[in-house]
Amino acid sequence: MKDNKDTAIKKIAKLISDKPNSKVVFLVGAGISTSCGIPDFRSPGTGLYDNLAKLNLPFAEAVFDIEYFEQNPKPFYTLAKELYPGNYTPSKFHQLMRVFQDKGKLHRVFTQNIDTLERAAGIHPDLLVEAHGSFAHNHCISCKKEYPQNVFKDKMLVGKDFANCEECKGLIKPQIVFFGENLPRKFFSTWDKDVTELDDESIVVVAGTSLAVYPFASLPEEVPTTTTRALINLERVGDFKTTPRNSDVFYKGSADAAATELAKELGWLGELEFLSGLLDNDNSSSKTVDEGHEDEAAKVDSITKDLEKLGLKENK
Numbered sequence: 614m615k616d617n618k619d620t621a622i623k624k625i626a627k628l629i630s631d632k633p634n635s636k637v638v639f640l641v642g643a644g645i646s647t648s649c650g651i652p653d654f655r656s657p658g659t660g661l662y663d664n665l666a667k668l669n670l671p672f673a674e675a676v677f678d679i680e681y682f683e684q685n686p687k688p689f690y691t692l693a694k695e696l697y698p699g700n701y702t703p704s705k706f707h708q709l710m711r712v713f714q715d716k717g718k719l720h721r722v723f724t725q726n727i728d729t730l731e732r733a734a735g736i737h738p739d740l741l742v743e744a745h746g747s748f749a750h751n752h753c754i755s756c757k758k759e760y761p762q763n764v765f766k767d768k769m770l771v772g773k774d775f776a777n778c779e780e781c782k783g784l785i786k787p788q789i790v791f792f793g794e795n796l797p798r799k800f801f802s803t804w805d806k807d808v809t810e811l812d813d814e815s816i817v818v819v820a821g822t823s824l825a826v827y828p829f830a831s832l833p834e835e836v837p838t839t840t841t842r843a844l845i846n847l848e849r850v851g852d853f854k855t856t857p858r859n860s861d862v863f864y865k866g867s868a869d870a871a872a873t874e875l876a877k878e879l880g881w882l883g884e885l886e887f888l889s890g891l892l893d894n895d896n897s898s899s900k901t902v903d904e905g906h907e908d909e910a911a912k913v914d915s916i917t918k919d920l921e922k923l924g925l926k927e928n929k
């Protein structure tokens with residue numbers, strides 16, 4: 614698996630253009646949303662974990678730990694306010710997935726992200742699996758009473774710090790999968806079905822993920838060898854690193870740059886630009902990766918400052 618960007622894009626485009634029935638399954642993570650200003654978890658320096666580690670949380674992942682949330686929900690609510698749907702617009706990569714849908718070339722998007730930007734880009738609910746949940750459904754973690762999205766939003770954004778249940782005063786939590794919680798049933802049933810439908814006309818594109826969180830991280834291993842796997846990421850990860858296949862394609866670079874190049878190669882640049890205009894995207898495609906990282910650094914700074922205000926002082 615070579616790291617030649619031009620070759621990678623040409624190979625993906627050729628597979629799509631040469632085979633009339635070709636369809637793409639996307640497996641995506643936080644790296645497709647970093648250009649929107651949402652920091653990922655693990656990028657050194659700008660990732661949330663590096664920055665949360667400076668605060669006196671018992672461990673950085675505590676923000677998404679169900680037991681920790683029960684004791685201290687403030688860090689999660691602070692992050693949730695920041696990540697709440699509507700605060701960001703989809704990236705070029707999200708838009709490209711939408712163009713695939715419009716062209717009838719999208720088999721499915723499996724996302725680990727909770728920012729709901731796939732929905733914002735117009736990916737049809739039937740073609741979308743939000744593997745780690747979303748803000749769309751909310752419930753009290755004590756009595757399980759369900760709350761519509763707007764009720765949780767009002768309580769969280771307008772309320773003081775907590776969103777409390779009207780029945781039992783328990784904590785209301787969006788159906789985002791925390792460590793120690795099960796993934797939605799739809800994730801397993803849809804993948805089990807999709808994997809049997811993959812053939813030599815299909816492509817699985819993995820993008821913007823460290824492939825560190827299971828069970829999602831094991832999906833690329835399960836792709837049949839007749840199907841081409843492509844990785845679009847700043848680094849080699851997961852099965853592409855440990856058990857690479859001769860047929861694997863690797864684009865080492867930003868997801869947005871890959872999206873623009875792929876659209877160009879497929880002759881879909883007009884459609885991509887049109888969508889960008891519709892979605893009023895201000896995540897300039899001409900930004901370099903470094904400029905993108907500066908935006909992320911500023912965003913991480915603002916989130917960590919909010920967390921510090923909650924009394925989570927730096928250890929330094």
Ligand code: CNA
Nearest residue numbers: 642643644653654655726727728821822823846847867868
């Ligand atoms: P991660 O572990 O932070 O990995 C991100 C990966 O993306 C890394 O390998 C980076 O090298 C790569 N990357 C970063 N920027 C880019 C870019 N511009 N172009 C291409 N690649 C890039 O995140 P994962 O998604 O793998 O981890 C899964 C966690 C992260 C899930 O549980 C998510 O809920 C959680 N998360 C989601 C969001 C979001 O919804 N936007 C943000 C932060 C974390």
